[in-house]
Amino acid sequence: xxxxxxSQPEMSVQEAETVTLSCTYDTSxxxxxxxxxxxxxxxxxxxxxxxxxxKQQNATENRFSVNFQKAAKSFSLKISDxxxxxxxxxxxxxRSTSGTYKYIFGTGTRLKVLA
Amino acid sequence: xTAVSQTPKYLVTQMGNDKSIKCEQNLGHDTxxxxxxxxxxxxxxxxxxxxxxxxxxxxxxxxxxxxxxxKAHLNLHINSLELGDSAVYFCASSLSxxxxxxxxxxxxxxxxx
Numbered sequence: 001x002x003x004x005x006x007s008q009p010e011m012s013v014q015e016a017e018t019v020t021l022s023c024t025y026d027t028s029x030x031x032x033x034x035x036x037x038x039x040x041x042x043x044x045x046x047x048x049x050x051x052x053x054x055k056q057q058n059a060t061e062n063r064f065s066v067n068f069q070k071a072a073k074s075f076s077l078k079i080s081d082x083x084x085x086x087x088x089x090x091x092x093x094x095r096s097t098s099g100t101y102k103y104i105f106g107t108g109t110r111l112k113v114l115a
Numbered sequence: 116x117t118a119v120s121q122t123p124k125y126l127v128t129q130m131g132n133d134k135s136i137k138c139e140q141n142l143g144h145d146t147x148x149x150x151x152x153x154x155x156x157x158x159x160x161x162x163x164x165x166x167x168x169x170x171x172x173x174x175x176x177x178x179x180x181x182x183x184x185x186k187a188h189l190n191l192h193i194n195s196l197e198l199g200d201s202a203v204y205f206c207a208s209s210l211s212x213x214x215x216x217x218x219x220x221x222x223x224x225x226x227x228x
Protein backbone atom coordinates (compact mmCIF):
# COMPACT_ATOMS: atom_id res chain seq x y z
CA UNK A 1 0.00 0.00 0.00
CA UNK A 2 1.11 3.53 -0.69
CA UNK A 3 2.08 5.86 2.13
CA UNK A 4 2.88 9.56 2.30
CA UNK A 5 5.06 11.00 5.04
CA UNK A 6 5.55 14.60 6.05
CA SER A 7 8.17 14.68 8.76
CA GLN A 8 7.86 18.38 9.61
CA PRO A 9 4.75 19.06 11.71
CA GLU A 10 5.51 22.77 11.73
CA MET A 11 7.78 25.20 9.90
CA SER A 12 8.38 28.93 10.18
CA VAL A 13 9.68 31.36 7.59
CA GLN A 14 10.35 35.06 7.59
CA GLU A 15 8.30 37.11 5.17
CA ALA A 16 10.03 37.39 1.76
CA GLU A 17 12.29 34.43 2.54
CA THR A 18 12.26 30.95 1.02
CA VAL A 19 11.08 27.79 2.75
CA THR A 20 11.07 24.13 1.72
CA LEU A 21 8.51 21.61 2.94
CA SER A 22 9.45 17.95 2.78
CA CYS A 23 7.44 14.96 1.65
CA THR A 24 8.41 11.36 1.04
CA TYR A 25 6.22 8.58 -0.23
CA ASP A 26 6.33 4.89 -0.75
CA THR A 27 4.90 3.07 -3.72
CA SER A 28 5.67 0.19 -6.04
CA UNK A 29 3.93 1.90 -8.94
CA UNK A 30 5.83 3.64 -11.71
CA UNK A 31 3.13 6.07 -12.78
CA UNK A 32 1.26 8.31 -10.38
CA UNK A 33 0.52 11.92 -9.50
CA UNK A 34 1.83 13.95 -6.60
CA UNK A 35 0.22 17.10 -5.25
CA UNK A 36 0.63 19.82 -2.71
CA UNK A 37 -2.56 21.22 -1.21
CA UNK A 38 -2.88 24.28 0.98
CA UNK A 39 -5.45 24.54 3.77
CA UNK A 40 -5.69 28.03 5.26
CA UNK A 41 -7.67 28.73 8.44
CA UNK A 42 -10.82 28.95 6.30
CA UNK A 43 -10.49 25.13 5.94
CA UNK A 44 -10.80 25.30 2.15
CA UNK A 45 -8.48 22.82 0.44
CA UNK A 46 -6.65 24.55 -2.40
CA UNK A 47 -4.50 22.79 -4.97
CA UNK A 48 -1.09 24.46 -5.07
CA UNK A 49 0.84 22.34 -7.53
CA UNK A 50 0.90 18.89 -9.12
CA UNK A 51 3.56 16.66 -10.60
CA UNK A 52 3.14 13.74 -12.97
CA UNK A 53 5.61 10.98 -12.13
CA UNK A 54 6.48 10.34 -15.76
CA LYS A 55 7.69 13.93 -16.18
CA GLN A 56 11.28 14.57 -15.18
CA GLN A 57 10.86 18.33 -15.20
CA ASN A 58 9.92 19.81 -11.85
CA ALA A 59 6.58 21.61 -11.78
CA THR A 60 6.44 25.32 -11.01
CA GLU A 61 3.54 27.67 -10.31
CA ASN A 62 4.64 31.25 -9.77
CA ARG A 63 6.37 31.32 -6.36
CA PHE A 64 5.79 27.60 -5.79
CA SER A 65 8.06 24.91 -7.18
CA VAL A 66 8.76 21.30 -6.41
CA ASN A 67 11.86 19.15 -6.24
CA PHE A 68 10.73 15.76 -7.47
CA GLN A 69 13.23 12.95 -6.93
CA LYS A 70 11.54 9.83 -8.24
CA ALA A 71 14.26 7.35 -7.31
CA ALA A 72 14.41 8.72 -3.78
CA LYS A 73 10.59 8.99 -3.62
CA SER A 74 10.88 12.54 -2.47
CA PHE A 75 8.62 15.47 -3.36
CA SER A 76 9.44 18.74 -1.62
CA LEU A 77 7.70 22.08 -2.04
CA LYS A 78 9.67 25.31 -2.22
CA ILE A 79 7.91 28.58 -1.53
CA SER A 80 9.87 31.63 -2.63
CA ASP A 81 9.30 35.19 -1.46
CA UNK A 82 6.99 33.97 1.30
CA UNK A 83 3.93 36.08 1.99
CA UNK A 84 1.70 36.33 5.04
CA UNK A 85 -1.07 34.74 3.01
CA UNK A 86 1.01 31.60 2.60
CA UNK A 87 0.46 30.72 6.25
CA UNK A 88 -1.56 27.51 6.24
CA UNK A 89 -1.43 23.74 6.58
CA UNK A 90 0.23 22.13 3.59
CA UNK A 91 -0.61 18.59 2.60
CA UNK A 92 1.35 16.37 0.29
CA UNK A 93 -0.80 13.86 -1.58
CA UNK A 94 -0.32 10.83 -3.80
CA ARG A 95 -2.74 9.54 -6.39
CA SER A 96 -2.41 6.32 -8.27
CA THR A 97 -3.19 6.10 -11.98
CA SER A 98 -4.79 2.69 -11.62
CA GLY A 99 -7.06 0.78 -9.30
CA THR A 100 -9.35 3.00 -7.26
CA TYR A 101 -7.45 6.20 -8.12
CA LYS A 102 -7.87 7.37 -4.57
CA TYR A 103 -5.84 10.11 -2.97
CA ILE A 104 -3.54 9.40 -0.04
CA PHE A 105 -2.65 12.43 2.03
CA GLY A 106 0.27 13.09 4.34
CA THR A 107 -0.26 14.36 7.87
CA GLY A 108 0.42 17.96 6.93
CA THR A 109 2.93 20.68 7.78
CA ARG A 110 1.79 23.87 9.44
CA LEU A 111 3.60 26.84 7.91
CA LYS A 112 3.91 30.05 9.88
CA VAL A 113 5.01 33.22 8.15
CA LEU A 114 6.66 35.80 10.38
CA ALA A 115 6.32 39.48 9.59
CA UNK B 116 -21.08 30.67 -7.77
CA THR B 117 -19.97 27.98 -5.34
CA ALA B 118 -18.56 24.95 -7.15
CA VAL B 119 -18.86 22.42 -4.32
CA SER B 120 -21.12 23.34 -1.44
CA GLN B 121 -21.83 21.59 1.82
CA THR B 122 -24.57 22.09 4.37
CA PRO B 123 -24.36 22.68 7.19
CA LYS B 124 -20.91 24.20 7.74
CA TYR B 125 -21.13 23.54 11.46
CA LEU B 126 -23.06 20.82 13.26
CA VAL B 127 -23.17 20.29 17.01
CA THR B 128 -25.14 17.31 18.26
CA GLN B 129 -25.32 14.82 21.09
CA MET B 130 -24.13 11.25 21.19
CA GLY B 131 -26.64 8.76 19.86
CA ASN B 132 -28.29 11.18 17.43
CA ASP B 133 -28.58 10.66 13.68
CA LYS B 134 -27.46 13.44 11.38
CA SER B 135 -26.91 14.12 7.68
CA ILE B 136 -24.49 16.31 5.78
CA LYS B 137 -25.38 17.36 2.27
CA CYS B 138 -23.06 18.04 -0.64
CA GLU B 139 -23.83 19.50 -4.03
CA GLN B 140 -21.58 20.31 -6.97
CA ASN B 141 -22.52 22.45 -9.95
CA LEU B 142 -19.48 21.56 -12.04
CA GLY B 143 -21.08 18.76 -14.01
CA HIS B 144 -18.62 16.29 -12.53
CA ASP B 145 -19.28 12.55 -12.53
CA THR B 146 -17.36 11.62 -9.38
CA UNK B 147 -17.82 12.73 -5.80
CA UNK B 148 -16.02 11.93 -2.56
CA UNK B 149 -16.32 12.14 1.20
CA UNK B 150 -13.22 12.70 3.32
CA UNK B 151 -12.79 12.85 7.08
CA UNK B 152 -10.22 15.15 8.68
CA UNK B 153 -9.61 14.29 12.31
CA UNK B 154 -8.39 16.52 15.13
CA UNK B 155 -4.78 15.94 14.10
CA UNK B 156 -5.60 17.21 10.60
CA UNK B 157 -5.20 13.78 9.03
CA UNK B 158 -7.32 13.64 5.88
CA UNK B 159 -8.61 10.26 4.78
CA UNK B 160 -11.04 9.19 2.11
CA UNK B 161 -14.24 7.50 3.21
CA UNK B 162 -16.35 7.01 0.10
CA UNK B 163 -16.46 7.79 -3.58
CA UNK B 164 -19.34 7.68 -6.04
CA UNK B 165 -19.12 7.73 -9.79
CA UNK B 166 -22.38 8.50 -11.56
CA UNK B 167 -24.33 7.41 -8.49
CA UNK B 168 -22.37 4.16 -8.20
CA UNK B 169 -20.25 3.46 -5.12
CA UNK B 170 -16.64 2.90 -6.21
CA UNK B 171 -14.62 3.48 -3.04
CA UNK B 172 -15.77 2.29 0.34
CA UNK B 173 -13.01 2.49 2.90
CA UNK B 174 -13.16 0.74 6.25
CA UNK B 175 -15.58 3.03 8.00
CA UNK B 176 -18.22 1.95 10.52
CA UNK B 177 -21.50 0.97 8.90
CA UNK B 178 -23.13 3.77 10.91
CA UNK B 179 -21.91 5.93 8.01
CA UNK B 180 -23.99 5.63 4.88
CA UNK B 181 -23.49 7.71 1.75
CA UNK B 182 -26.35 8.36 -0.60
CA UNK B 183 -26.20 9.79 -4.09
CA UNK B 184 -29.65 10.71 -5.44
CA UNK B 185 -28.05 12.04 -8.63
CA LYS B 186 -24.53 12.70 -9.79
CA ALA B 187 -24.60 16.30 -8.55
CA HIS B 188 -25.37 15.31 -4.96
CA LEU B 189 -23.67 13.10 -2.41
CA ASN B 190 -25.04 13.07 1.10
CA LEU B 191 -23.55 11.49 4.20
CA HIS B 192 -25.81 10.09 6.85
CA ILE B 193 -24.43 9.11 10.23
CA ASN B 194 -26.39 7.00 12.69
CA SER B 195 -25.86 6.73 16.45
CA LEU B 196 -23.21 9.41 16.58
CA GLU B 197 -20.21 8.83 18.83
CA LEU B 198 -17.65 11.22 20.33
CA GLY B 199 -15.02 9.89 17.93
CA ASP B 200 -17.06 11.02 14.97
CA SER B 201 -16.18 14.62 15.78
CA ALA B 202 -14.16 15.84 12.81
CA VAL B 203 -14.31 17.99 9.73
CA TYR B 204 -15.97 16.24 6.80
CA PHE B 205 -15.06 17.33 3.31
CA CYS B 206 -16.93 16.67 0.13
CA ALA B 207 -15.03 16.81 -3.16
CA SER B 208 -15.71 16.20 -6.82
CA SER B 209 -13.75 15.46 -9.96
CA LEU B 210 -14.64 15.40 -13.62
CA SER B 211 -14.35 11.63 -13.70
CA UNK B 212 -12.83 8.90 -11.57
CA UNK B 213 -9.75 9.15 -13.79
CA UNK B 214 -9.31 12.89 -13.28
CA UNK B 215 -6.47 13.83 -10.99
CA UNK B 216 -7.86 17.18 -9.90
CA UNK B 217 -10.39 17.26 -7.12
CA UNK B 218 -12.43 20.28 -6.08
CA UNK B 219 -13.14 20.44 -2.39
CA UNK B 220 -16.10 21.85 -0.54
CA UNK B 221 -15.63 24.14 2.47
CA UNK B 222 -15.99 21.31 4.97
CA UNK B 223 -18.51 20.58 7.72
CA UNK B 224 -17.24 20.70 11.28
CA UNK B 225 -19.13 18.06 13.26
CA UNK B 226 -18.93 18.20 17.03
CA UNK B 227 -20.46 15.38 19.04
CA UNK B 228 -20.99 16.10 22.73
